[in-house]
Amino acid sequence: MIKYILAALMLGGIAGYLDANWATVVNSVWVSGYLLNASLMLLLFVMGVAFAMDKNSISKIRRTGPRILIVPLAIALGTILSGLVSALILGINVVATTAVSAGYGWYTLTGPLVSQIFGAKWGALGFAANFLRELLTILTVSLMVKVDKYAPTASGGATAMDTTLPIIVRYCGSDTLITAFSSGFVLSIIAPFTIMAIASLGQVPNPLFL
Amino acid sequence: MNFALLVVPLVAGMFLGYFLREKRKVNLGKATFGIILVLIFSLGFGIGSNSELLNSLPDVGLSAVVIASLAIVFSVVLVKAVKRTAGLE
Numbered sequence: 001m002i003k004y005i006l007a008a009l010m011l012g013g014i015a016g017y018l019d020a021n022w023a024t025v026v027n028s029v030w031v032s033g034y035l036l037n038a039s040l041m042l043l044l045f046v047m048g049v050a051f052a053m054d055k056n057s058i059s060k061i062r063r064t065g066p067r068i069l070i071v072p073l074a075i076a077l078g079t080i081l082s083g084l085v086s087a088l089i090l091g092i093n094v095v096a097t098t099a100v101s102a103g104y105g106w107y108t109l110t111g112p113l114v115s116q117i118f119g120a121k122w123g124a125l126g127f128a129a130n131f132l133r134e135l136l137t138i139l140t141v142s143l144m145v146k147v148d149k150y151a152p153t154a155s156g157g158a159t160a161m162d163t164t165l166p167i168i169v170r171y172c173g174s175d176t177l178i179t180a181f182s183s184g185f186v187l188s189i190i191a192p193f194t195i196m197a198i199a200s201l202g203q204v205p206n207p208l209f210l
Numbered sequence: 211m212n213f214a215l216l217v218v219p220l221v222a223g224m225f226l227g228y229f230l231r232e233k234r235k236v237n238l239g240k241a242t243f244g245i246i247l248v249l250i251f252s253l254g255f256g257i258g259s260n261s262e263l264l265n266s267l268p269d270v271g272l273s274a275v276v277i278a279s280l281a282i283v284f285s286v287v288l289v290k291a292v293k294r295t296a297g298l299e
Binding site: 012032154 | 213215216218219220221222223224225226227228230231241242243245246247248249250251252253254255256257258259260261262263264266267269270271273274275276277278279280281282283284285286287288289290291292293295296297298299
């Protein structure tokens with residue numbers, strides 16, 4: 001299954017590259033915007049149907065209740081800690097690196113936001129690091145699910161409510177739908193606030209990194 | 211990202227599924243996987259056509275890999291740690 005996903009990703013990447021740099025066949029927003037949103041909405045609809053038809057899934061959520069919100073908070077805490085550790089390992093600015101991490105995988109938010117606060121280079125890092133979080137989640141889901149049923153949800157971060165959700169549900173089962181979606185939802189909502197809160201802790205003393 | 215765009219189809223699907231539950235089981239597996247591949251293709255397309263991202267990768271790529279990998283590892287470890295408290299399994 002993962003080889004089809006990999007093939008689709010690579011074909012998409014090549015097609016997108018050729019379209020942008022060689023011969024424009026379609027306006028890229030038709031594929032990376034409209035087609036992506038349409039397929040995502042269709043998948044969410046189908047996942048909703050499958051979830052509600054499964055009685056076990058619903059009783060599981062009833063049992064868990066609001067405690068399920070502990071999951072995104074644990075992911076947020078883990079991600080922020082990972083930002084501190086990354087900065088120490090790479091020897092780059094701690095505040096900016098932690099702000100980059102605090103996008104939780106939402107690169108279209110983190111890139112522009114971090115760029116505004118810390119400059120274009122950090123914006124590029126914010127975009128790339130969060131995009132890689134999404135990509136690695138997709139590529140490692142079959143391994144991750146062996147570690148823990150909820151590991152792909154944790155890995156996906158904010159993307160667990162949209163782009164990585166279909167793959168998470170596919171590998172981890174219909175009963176993970178609400179956990180994954182609500183976790184991604186909460187992380188998406190707190191992402192801009194945590195980025196700005198972390199950024200307010202300090203200015204970058206040295207804009208040159210790497 | 212427009213939240214309504216995601217929540218509306220999900221809730222609509224749940225309503226339909228709720229009313230279908232007494233009916234026969236429907237297997238949506240194959241069709242769903244086809245749409246997943248379309249989603250992944252368009253995701254790849256967005257990356258491939260984003261010259262700004264591709265050009266920045268040689269500069270920030272290594273740092274990005276470290277930041278993304280550690281974020282994943284730390285998140286997984288913490289979720290595993292609170293799983294029981296969250297009432298999952």
